[in-house]
Amino acid sequence: MFLRLYIAIFTLLYFAAGSADAQVCGWKNSNQGRESNPRNFFVYTPEPARQFFKEQDYLSAQVSLLEDKSGLYLRLVLIINDIEIASELGNLKKNSDLQLENFQNEKIYLSAAKTSAAVIGENQTRYDCLFQISKKNYKKLKNYELNTIRINWAKAYQDYEIYEVDCLRSLLNCL
Secondary structure (H helix, E strand, O other), rough: OOHHHHHEEEEHHHHHHHHHHHHHHHHEEOEEEEEEEEOOOOOOHHHHOOOOOOOOOOOOEEEEEEOOOOOOEEEEEEOOHHHHHHHHOOOEEOEEEEEEEOOOEEEEEEEEEEOOOEEOOOOOOEEEEEEEOOOHHHHOOOOEEEEEEEOOOOOOEEEEEEEOOOOHHHHHHOO
């Protein structure tokens, strides 16, 4: 009796843990190839705006990996709760740098694979950015915990602190 109960509990816990891994490492096919499940990467609210953004963040970012015949890409989707921000930042132009930095101040640069224009919706601006990951950077990123990111927009650059420091590393280790 106790053995059956133990096996049932063990099986339940084993499959529950497996489904969490499936969520992290899960891939879905898209018209562009295959893409990992998106993960929360970082959020940002400037200090002066925190009084206005109590229920949500000013900016939220999700990251996923996209793999197709031409290579491996980091997909970064930014949702900014501001419809005027596009005039300050501009687009993210093709070949613009995305700088990722780890805790040892080592920097990795990824290049934008395409121009990403701002899509303005109801009270928010969305950027859907795609950055190519070279084999060299793939090997480095698999072992890095990242702490900052710099996005080089057409009109400005912005630095953000990454809270999910092992997010990209865990996605890359799913390959």
